[in-house]
Amino acid sequence: MKISSINDTTELSNKIRMPWLGYGTYKASGKELIEGVQFALSIGYRLIDTAEMYDNEEEIGKAIKKSGIPRNEIFITSKVWNTNQGYENTLKSFNNSLKRLNIDYLDLYLIHWPVSGKYIETWKALEKLYRDGKVRAIGVSNFLIHHLQNIMDKCEIVPMVNQIEFHPHLVQKDLLNFCKINKIQVEAWSPLMRGRINDIPEIVNIAKKYNKTPAQIVLRWDLQHEVVTIPKSVHKERIKENANIFDFELSEIDMKIIDGLDQNKRYGADPDDF
Numbered sequence: 001m002k003i004s005s006i007n008d009t010t011e012l013s014n015k016i017r018m019p020w021l022g023y024g025t026y027k028a029s030g031k032e033l034i035e036g037v038q039f040a041l042s043i044g045y046r047l048i049d050t051a052e053m054y055d056n057e058e059e060i061g062k063a064i065k066k067s068g069i070p071r072n073e074i075f076i077t078s079k080v081w082n083t084n085q086g087y088e089n090t091l092k093s094f095n096n097s098l099k100r101l102n103i104d105y106l107d108l109y110l111i112h113w114p115v116s117g118k119y120i121e122t123w124k125a126l127e128k129l130y131r132d133g134k135v136r137a138i139g140v141s142n143f144l145i146h147h148l149q150n151i152m153d154k155c156e157i158v159p160m161v162n163q164i165e166f167h168p169h170l171v172q173k174d175l176l177n178f179c180k181i182n183k184i185q186v187e188a189w190s191p192l193m194r195g196r197i198n199d200i201p202e203i204v205n206i207a208k209k210y211n212k213t214p215a216q217i218v219l220r221w222d223l224q225h226e227v228v229t230i231p232k233s234v235h236k237e238r239i240k241e242n243a244n245i246f247d248f249e250l251s252e253i254d255m256k257i258i259d260g261l262d263q264n265k266r267y268g269a270d271p272d273d274f
């Protein structure tokens with residue numbers, strides 16, 4: 001698939017379209033977040049990723065309103081936090097996120113982590129929200145194959161998205177294949193390894209060859225794997241840099257070199273610990 005514009009989107013299993021590039025917001029707040037979101041929207045980002053746990057939904061809602069961009073042109077994701085899982089609590093959390101964001105529907109609602117003994121009931125609440133038309137797509141985050149399989153065995157709707165830790169040190173090829181076969185769109189969190197990509201010599205070398213930065217190389221690698229990517233930055237230059245990934249293509253050899261950096265190494269938590 002050729003991805004050559006910031007306006008390009010992927011079609012989810014329910015036909016809803018999701019941008020390939022999004023704006024991550026973890027640890028961002030206040031003025032720098034409001035300005036970051038507005039700037040990102042002004043240069044063409046159309047996906048904003050948040051979560052009730054990030055404690056920044058109000059600011060994001062304000063920034064979106066201030067941008068003047070019609071609501072239906074922006075794809076907004078939020079997530080139910082672990083301590084609020086369970087059927088009734090999830091319905092409440094969802095409504096609270098809508099209120100804080102000051103919007104009347106979400107584009108994508110995710111279960112943040114697979115809390116054992118809770119996520120099946122939580123998923124049933126997401127199915128209800130989806131059937132009631134309050135959210136355009138539903139999905140999960142940090143789900144491994146066995147969690148996904150469990151939902152598919154016990155529930156009716158297959159998750160449309162799985163947002164996972166994904167970067168050159170954590171490729172999770174089997175999970176990627178499982179998602180592909182089951183039409184679950186993979187979305188990468190910490191795609192820049194929280195800034196560590198600048199320290200990987202192989203990526204620095206590839207970056208020089210394409211006259212791009214290490215961040216741009218890794219984000220392009222995501223797209224060529226057909227993985228949606230949501231880098232976070234509160235600096236204009238980097239927000240711009242991270243979006244400047246649609247005018248070049250990595251060769252198959254360079255894709256393989258980056259794939260080969262996999263160490264199955266997580267910088268975030270292990271989904272089996274919840």
Ligand SMILES: NC(=O)C1=CN([C@@H]2O[C@H](COP(=O)(O)OP(=O)(O)OC[C@H]3O[C@@H](n4cnc5c(N)ncnc54)[C@H](OP(=O)(O)O)[C@@H]3O)[C@@H](O)[C@H]2O)C=CC1
Pocket residue numbers: 023024025026027049050112141142163164188189190191192193194195198213215216230231232233234235238239241242268
């Ligand atoms: N579902 C889940 O469990 C999780 C979801 N997420 C989501 O994914 C998003 C992205 O992941 P995140 O963990 O934030 O990490 P990222 O991999 O996006 O890295 C963000 C860090 O890298 C820096 N940075 C940004 N752009 C560049 C660049 N071009 N060159 C060098 N450094 C750069 C940022 O600094 P600065 O801002 O100062 O520019 C920040 O410190 C989150 O913000 C959140 O929305 C994240 C973690 C878990």
Ligand SMILES: O=C1CO[C@H](CO)[C@@H](O)[C@@H]1O
Pocket residue numbers: 026051112268269
């Ligand atoms: O979304 C998130 C942001 O980062 C946190 C710390 O790594 C994660 O726990 C959380 O899932």
